[in-house]
Amino acid sequence: MQHLKEPITKDKKGKVSIGKAFKTIIWPRRNLVFVGLILIVIRSLAGLILPWQSKVLLDEVVPNNNFDQLKILIIVVLCAILVQAVTSFLLTRILSVQAQYLISELRAQVQKKVLSLPISFFDNTKSGALVSRIMSDVEGVRNLIGTGLVQLVGGTITAIVSLVILINLNPWMTLFVFLPISIFGFVALKAFKFIRPIFRTRGKINAEVKGRLTETLAGVRVIKAFNAEEQENIVFEKGVDKLYQNVKKSLTATALMTSSSTFLIGVATTGIMGIGGYYMMQGEMTTGEFLFFTLILGFMIAPIVQMSNIGSQLTEALAGLDRTEELMNKAAEEDNEERNIELRNVKGExxxxxxxxxxxxxxxxxxxxxxxxxxxxxxxxxxxxxxxxxxxxxxxxxxxxxxxxxxxxxxxxxxxxxxxxxxxxxxxxxxxxxxxxxxxxxxxxxxxxxxxxxxxxxxxxxxxxxxxxxxxxxxxxxxxxxxxxxxxxxxxxxxxxxxxxxxxxxxxxxxxxxxxxxxxxxxxxxxxxxxxxxxxxxxxxxxxxxxxxxxxxxxxxxxxxxxxxxxxxxxxxxxxxxxxxxxxxxxx
Missing domain, CATH: 3.40.50.300 (P-loop containing nucleotide triphosphate hydrolases)
Structure with a gap:
């Protein structure tokens, strides 16, 4: 398996390089990712049909009472909806399934690596913690090869196409919208830098809590024999509270992004209503054009808002890779080049x-x-x-x-x-x-x-x-x-x-x-x-x-x-x- 055979390069702070993660995990599956990008672009273009046809409906079909054009419009919109449904199904079927296959491969590889480590490693590591690292840390990687990354790239393409359409429709209204969105992008980048170490720490806490829980369940006879249930409950409660405090931090950062996006997008929408209303009263914009602008604006903003969620997922994935690579970079027992003697016909002295x-x-x-x-x-x-x-x-x-x-x-x-x-x-x-x-x-x-x-x-x-x-x-x-x-x-x-x-x-x-x-x-x-x-x-x-x-x-x-x-x-x-x-x- 290619993706983790070579150690993933880390930056000075010990984090997995996104460039190396791309090279070792995404690039070997570039054909699937490319298919996913094509599907998401097709889905996004099909999504633009509805707002475009809404403009046609209000500006051409309804004023002219053109029933023949109305029938064609309905057929075109239905076909676009069908294309969206089919591409969404294929995206899930191709990429999500491949992502789960990648997780199973990674788990198998990490487990193989763990078993190759010397006994001294196991003497100093809880088995429950290792189970957590093998089973949980790799799960976030699904967002690197699954729909998460493709949606991020596809959403970016959709946002750029929508921006071009908006500029052609009304550059001044577009400029007004672009300002709060830029502020949101700045806030999101700062939040991601804050969240990544939190996710990394969460993996360690999760491993500790699961490790203790595994020990508790394995030693239940000793616990009951010494009437120590309450003592174990207190230890576990402290562990889950530590986990809760970590989750609270990440939720606070995520909430900051969500609330800032809601506020800034609300400001943009309110401004558009005012500016658009002024242009329509001046006769410089039709009702259909205003509706078209508003709907296309949604196509530009939706991927940007979605990026904050996907960005969190990708941040979590990279934090999981950080911890996985800690294991993968450890020297196995057989890694010693001096161990080159093959025993044959052992006598046993x-x-x-x-x-x-x-x-x-x-x-x-x-x-x-x-x-x-x-x-x-x-x-x-x-x-x-x-x-x-x-x-x-x-x-x-x-x-x-x-x-x-x-x-x-x-x-x-x-x-x-x-x-x-x-x-x-x-x-x-x-x-x-x-x-x-x-x-x-x-x-x-x-x-x-x-x-x-x-x-x-x-x-x-x-x-x-x-x-x-x-x-x-x-x-x-x-x-x-x-x-x-x-x-x-x-x-x-x-x-x-x-x-x-x-x-x-x-x-x-x-x-x-x-x-x-x-x-x-x-x-x-x-x-x-x-x-x-x-x-x-x-x-x-x-x-x-x-x-x-x-x-x-x-x-x-x-x-x-x-x-x-x-x-x-x-x-x-x-x-x-x-x-x-x-x-x-x-x-x-």
Missing amino acids: INFTDVSFSYEEGKEVLHDINFKVPAGSVTALVGSSGSGKSTIAGLSATFLNPKSGLITIDDQDMSKVKLASYRKNLGVVLQDEFLFEGTIKENILFPRPNASEEELQNAVKAAYVNEFTDRFDKGLDTLIGERGVKLSGGQRQRLAIARAILANPRILILDEATSSLDTESEALIQKSLSELIKDRTTIVIAHRLSTIKKADQILVIESGKIAERGTHEELIQAQGRYFDLYTYQSKI
């Missing part, structure tokens, strides 16, 4: 050399981490909460990048490896595993939608998912609700493990994979995990130390450093931190 990491400048979470995970082996990470275990797992999954040091996969620098070639060999089972709304079957098939029925059933049996789905009326076709709310914690975890088994990865990261399971379920899962990790490079984060006795190596992480390392037996004999943790858990 991971090596950390002097790796340090910090989420915030000057606050290191990991300090000079060194360890090796041989291909096909199991490495367990244990330690107290906040020690850095999940950060190591995130670095191993390429969700994070080290601030210093080197991580390699099969002796290849991970920072230079194409992410897709690594992640297709990666499987992850998280502590709070995410499930999509849909059926159990759809969630298991998520990593490999085209897997065979036999592969699906093998994964189901290996993770003991059938142990509970056999009790459901619809089995694997049972709907699980949003985030799997209709399943227990243990059932969700087994479903996630089945998904990982089906993915058949070379490298596996298990983050508290058995934390949500009861004793019976854990025993079942331990069997399935034994099958899952066989011949795979596995990194396990575990609080239940009984689950990692058979790990090839155990790393005890404390305060971002490796405090101890060894097998279960070696660490027990050392009677250090691991010994303390293990004996403490054994007593519970």
Whole structure:
């Protein structure tokens, strides 16, 4: 798609350039826009027939009692009305539909861009805010390619043609009208400059309010459990009031334009009545000419008044483009030119050399981490909460990048490896595993939608998912609700493990994979995990130390450093931190 492939140029204030917006959005659709302009010109010319024929009616047909000419006049006017109706339908059908298609294209492109951004971006951005930016910010763009822009250009053409006719009819009356209209144009331009930043801010406020609302709905059980409904109501009310204050500002500016146009046009109309009345009494203007002048004046003024409304729409569209471009200009994970190594035949040996990491400048979470995970082996990470275990797992999954040091996969620098070639060999089972709304079957098939029925059933049996789905009326076709709310914690975890088994990865990261399971379920899962990790490079984060006795190596992480390392037996004999943790858990 051409329109947003290249970043849209911005001016010094960070606004999208209208010239670049024209080049990237409108110009690729110039044929449709040109057709729209032709249709609107035809519609406008057809609209001039009625006032022209009204003059003929009063000055020629009625005074001469010419019934034959009256019939012709009526037929001409009816044909003009038919042309107006047909061109209006075609304008909507061609341009409005194309505008909606553009919106759908833009939404798809923005969503694609968002998914390409690094995990750190999502850690700092509310999902609800992103939904707003993907769905709402692009909507105003319909006015760039839809009837809005065409009406603006077509209205300008109509106003110019009408002005020429008016000057030919009576230049002095035209000059009198032109003065208040010029004042209105000046006021409108000033108002548009004031409105654009308001629309831009409105997009941000909208995103914040929707983001909070999404969180509220997702966490409704927590809210009710802590009787915090009133607290959430107050937060939301503050957000919508902030939005209201923003809308009030833009409405004030719009009202100023509307009222000024009403007043100035009223002044012009009153003046025309006086001047026109004088000319008719002097015999210098016929009644038909006066009516013709008045109607044509309406054709000149109407587009100008309409431009204030269309101008607001175009201003809103450009403000939405400003915010959309903020996303489109962000660097994607794969945009790094140094990532040019394509992994093939992955064995799965991971090596950390002097790796340090910090989420915030000057606050290191990991300090000079060194360890090796041989291909096909199991490495367990244990330690107290906040020690850095999940950060190591995130670095191993390429969700994070080290601030210093080197991580390699099969002796290849991970920072230079194409992410897709690594992640297709990666499987992850998280502590709070995410499930999509849909059926159990759809969630298991998520990593490999085209897997065979036999592969699906093998994964189901290996993770003991059938142990509970056999009790459901619809089995694997049972709907699980949003985030799997209709399943227990243990059932969700087994479903996630089945998904990982089906993915058949070379490298596996298990983050508290058995934390949500009861004793019976854990025993079942331990069997399935034994099958899952066989011949795979596995990194396990575990609080239940009984689950990692058979790990090839155990790393005890404390305060971002490796405090101890060894097998279960070696660490027990050392009677250090691991010994303390293990004996403490054994007593519970």
